Amino acid sequence: MYKLTQWIYRLYFHPLSSIPGPKLAAMTSLFEFYHDVIRRGKYIWEIEKMHAQYGPIVRITPRQVHVADPEFYEKIYAGANTRREKDPEMTAFMACPTAALATIDHDLHRSRRNQLNHFFSKRNVGVLMPIIYEKVDMLCEHLRVSAEEGTVIKLSDAFVALTGDTITHYCYGQDWGCLRAKHFTNNGVWDAVAEITNTCHLFQVFPLVPRLLMALPRRLVGWVKPKLITVFDMQDRIARDSKACLKGSVVGGPPTIYHSLSNANVPAEERSLVRLREESFVLLLAGTETTAGTLTYGMYQVLRNKEIFFKLRKEVQSMALTSDGRVPWPQVESLPYLTGVVNESLRLGSLVMRFSRVAPQEALYCNGYTIPPGTPMSTSSYFIHHNPVLFPNPKVFDPERWITARQEGVNLSKYLVAFTRGTRACVGMNLSYAELYTALATIVLRFDLELYDTPPESMAFRREMIVQRPEKGLWTLKARVTGVKQETE
Numbered sequence: 233m234y235k236l237t238q239w240i241y242r243l244y245f246h247p248l249s250s251i252p253g254p255k256l257a258a259m260t261s262l263f264e265f266y267h268d269v270i271r272r273g274k275y276i277w278e279i280e281k282m283h284a285q286y287g288p289i290v291r292i293t294p295r296q297v298h299v300a301d302p303e304f305y306e307k308i309y310a311g312a313n314t315r316r317e318k319d320p321e322m323t324a325f326m327a328c329p330t331a332a333l334a335t336i337d338h339d340l341h342r343s344r345r346n347q348l349n350h351f352f353s354k355r356n357v358g359v360l361m362p363i364i365y366e367k368v369d370m371l372c373e374h375l376r377v378s379a380e381e382g383t384v385i386k387l388s389d390a391f392v393a394l395t396g397d398t399i400t401h402y403c404y405g406q407d408w409g410c411l412r413a414k415h416f417t418n419n420g421v422w423d424a425v426a427e428i429t430n431t432c433h434l435f436q437v438f439p440l441v442p443r444l445l446m447a448l449p450r451r452l453v454g455w456v457k458p459k460l461i462t463v464f465d466m467q468d469r470i471a472r473d474s475k476a477c478l479k480g481s482v483v484g485g486p487p488t489i490y491h492s493l494s495n496a497n498v499p500a501e502e503r504s505l506v507r508l509r510e511e512s513f514v515l516l517l518a519g520t521e522t523t524a525g526t527l528t529y530g531m532y533q534v535l536r537n538k539e540i541f542f543k544l545r546k547e548v549q550s551m552a553l554t555s556d557g558r559v560p561w562p563q564v565e566s567l568p569y570l571t572g573v574v575n576e577s578l579r580l581g582s583l584v585m586r587f588s589r590v591a592p593q594e595a596l597y598c599n600g601y602t603i604p605p606g607t608p609m610s611t612s613s614y615f616i617h618h619n620p621v622l623f624p625n626p627k628v629f630d631p632e633r634w635i636t637a638r639q640e641g642v643n644l645s646k647y648l649v650a651f652t653r654g655t656r657a658c659v660g661m662n663l664s665y666a667e668l669y670t671a672l673a674t675i676v677l678r679f680d681l682e683l684y685d686t687p688p689e690s691m692a693f694r695r696e697m698i699v700q701r702p703e704k705g706l707w708t709l710k711a712r713v714t715g716v717k718q719e720t721e
């Protein structure tokens with residue numbers, strides 16, 4: 233009886249009842265549960281069908297709306313002077329409530345975000361650029377050895393090792409050794425990140441599960457979910473370093489994220505072990521599979537289309553290298569074709585989760601409908617990046633479209649929303665761009681590669697697990713290194 237009353241209320245009397253969408257989605261969140269949890273990451277395709285049937289705004293659960301209107305995007309993901317909060321139901325699964333990413337309240341987020349901004353500013357990326365160069369060189373060494381030994385290299389793993397080692401070195405003062413391992417097998421970072429993205433939909437529905445798992449004895453967790461042990465080990469390690477930093481001991485050589493989070497300007501109540509541990513852990517997760525996935529996708533496209541590969545190499549060759557043979561940063565970011573490749577990689581190969589925002593006091597108006605204050609609203613980047621009006625032939629990886637747009641005075645970058653927009657947009661954007669530009673440019677400059685045993689299905693987008701996933705497993709990119717270029721060539 234209670235359920236029936238609830239369904240009737242949700243369908244006919246709820247503040248969202250006028251917003252179009254399937255009745256089942258309005259009545260119960262089991263609809264989303266079925267497609268995202270049972271069918272594993274398939275709700276995005278149902279949402280796509282809803283937009284085709286009902287228009288740019290749809291009610292996707294009893295309490296959430298999804299909008300596929302590029303012009304409305306910046307109203308949801310609004311800038312500095314507009315209050316935007318997170319939806320507690322979408323952030324609880326991370327079990328890191330004190331991290332900026334999971335902070336609900338607008339003002340508290342602002343204060344936490346301020347503690348991160350400097351560390352990830354373009355200027356600081358410049359200061360820490362030697363770390364990125366060093367990691368890219370280590371990756372290149374794997375490619376050189378692979379050429380010498382005639383072996384196949386799994387680039388998808390190599391890129392996780394690259395971004396994992398970069399973010400750990402950048403944030404914690406020392407890397408975690410993924411690139412030093414022969415097959416990147418020391419990749420606990422990767423296991424942990426993949427485990428978290430794999431369980432994101434389940435934990436979104438049952439946010440208590442990750443907390444309970446954390447409270448259980450390790451042996452029991454190892455029995456239920458062995459890969460979570462890696463996550464916990466990683467958290468322990470971060471906790472140890474956080475503790476040391478709070479006590480004033482030096483962690484590693486260069487300034488670390490712990491220093492940023494515990495310096496005297498940070499409000500005293502925020503200088504806690506819990507906060508340091510949670511923020512640092514989120515940074516590790518947010519900084520690994522994200523950029524690695526985009527690199528994997530971009531490199532896949534560059535290798536499957538030789539014309540793109542050679543155009544890119546020619547352009548990179550046209551620039552003067554640094555005295556130690558590296559691509560100069562930030563100058564490399566001004567190469568137009570490389571920028572096209574990076575932008576297309578972000579457009580088609582990055583996060584597709586519905587990152588929701590809540591306007592706590594403001595009603596929004598979209599396509600004749602009112603979105604009441606307090607409603608979780610979202611737009612998955614997929615719906616902007618595949619909009620055929622903005623990006624004709626949206627599925628085609630076409631770096632030239634960015635050059636043409638620029639020549640025609642069209643600001644296409646406005647619609648590149650891989651990092652979202654506004655106050656909650658990605659704080660690691662500058663670091664990510666530096667990694668993407670440097671790695672792609674260096675690899676095409678130094679090596680001839682060809683795809684190996686990488687059918688399109690292994691790099692397809694079939695499931696949304698925060699990132700894009702193929703039907704089975706993870707994106708897998710393999711290649712053979714067929715030539716190593718000499719510096720003088």
Ligand code: HEM
Nearest residue numbers: 332333518519522523526582587650651652658659660664
């Ligand atoms: C291609 C690479 C990346 C993509 C596509 C990406 C995308 C995103 C997106 C969409 C958000 C908004 C999430 C939300 O609204 O809930 C975000 C937030 C965030 N990202 Fe990234 N990211 C990338 C790389 C990185 C890197 C390298 C770092 C490392 C520092 C990072 C750290 C963060 C953090 C800490 C937040 C939370 C910011 C806040 O809430 O204020 N990301 N990212």
